[in-house]
Amino acid sequence: AQSVSQHNHHVILSEAASLELGCNYSYGGTVNLFWYVQYPGQHLQLLLKYFSGDPLVKGIKGFEAEFIKSKFSFNLRKPSVQWSDTAEYFCAVFSGNTGKLIFGQGTTLQVKP
Amino acid sequence: DSGVTQTPKHLITATGQRVTLRCSPRSGDLSVYWYQQSLDQGLQFLIQYYNGEERAKGNILERFSAQQFPDLHSELNLSSLELGDSALYFCASSPSQGKLTEAFFGQGTRLTVV
Numbered sequence: 001a002q003s004v005s006q007h008n009h010h011v012i013l014s015e016a017a018s019l020e021l022g023c024n025y026s027y028g029g030t031v032n033l034f035w036y037v038q039y040p041g042q043h044l045q046l047l048l049k050y051f052s053g054d055p056l057v058k059g060i061k062g063f064e065a066e067f068i069k070s071k072f073s074f075n076l077r078k079p080s081v082q083w084s085d086t087a088e089y090f091c092a093v094f095s096g097n098t099g100k101l102i103f104g105q106g107t108t109l110q111v112k113p
Numbered sequence: 114d115s116g117v118t119q120t121p122k123h124l125i126t127a128t129g130q131r132v133t134l135r136c137s138p139r140s141g142d143l144s145v146y147w148y149q150q151s152l153d154q155g156l157q158f159l160i161q162y163y164n165g166e167e168r169a170k171g172n173i174l175e176r177f178s179a180q181q182f183p184d185l186h187s188e189l190n191l192s193s194l195e196l197g198d199s200a201l202y203f204c205a206s207s208p209s210q211g212k213l214t215e216a217f218f219g220q221g222t223r224l225t226v227v
Contacts, residue, residue, distance in 0.1 A: 007210070032213055034215075034216075036218075042220070042221060043115055043117075043203070043218040043220045043221060044155075044203070044205075044218040045218075046215050047114075049214075049215065052213075055226065057176065059190060081222075088154060094213040096213075098169060099161055099168045099169035100157065100158055100161065100169045101146055101161075101205070101213060101216055102158055102171075103156040103158070104155070105155035105156075106155050
């Protein structure tokens with residue numbers, strides 16, 4: 001079955017600290033991978049996505065993620081976080097075979113000014 | 114604004130009742146996904162429709178049902194409501210079904226069952 005696991009449920013950082021959020025997925029076939037962000041009171045918005053090619057993908061607002069196929073991982077990174085990055089972050093995997101877009105449990109990021 | 118519209122934004126109802134949540138996808142999008150977001154369960158995939166047909170099913174209870182109409186809007190029906198059904202219900206839309214380039218999310222409907 002298709003599943004996504006996010007290792008960190010709640011992360012607290014100071015501004016300018018580096019961020020890495022872990023994401024592992026379980027599915028043997030071809031997948032598309034996504035990171036979404038949900039700011040307080042808002043809908044989910046796409047940060048970045050991976051379909052194929054360069055495993056290092058860059059998204060909006062300085063975020064990037066690296067796909068490591070052998071580890072079934074798609075970790076999100078940002079070199080220097082800002083207070084405005086305070087939000088909930090979701091990793092998601094889509095399979096064309098199943099037609100399902102499955103999300104991880106989410107990670108709440110709190111950035112202290 | 115994602116272009117996906119969900120109504121109502123808030124809904125308060127009593128246990129045992131039935132409610133209908135509505136989702137209008139972005140113009141031209143054929144796929145609609147429904148999700149339930151609660152504090153303890155995270156974002157749970159419920160069901161997906163493509164051009165009027167059910168295409169994928171997730172953790173959707175038998176008390177819940179959905180459909181997609183010819184104009185592509187979708188409705189999620191929740192019946193015999195229980196306190197535990199209180200959650201934020203999101204829908205998302207995308208242009209196609211076999212390859213997902215991006216899913217666009219609505220603002221959600223917050224359901225409170227009292």
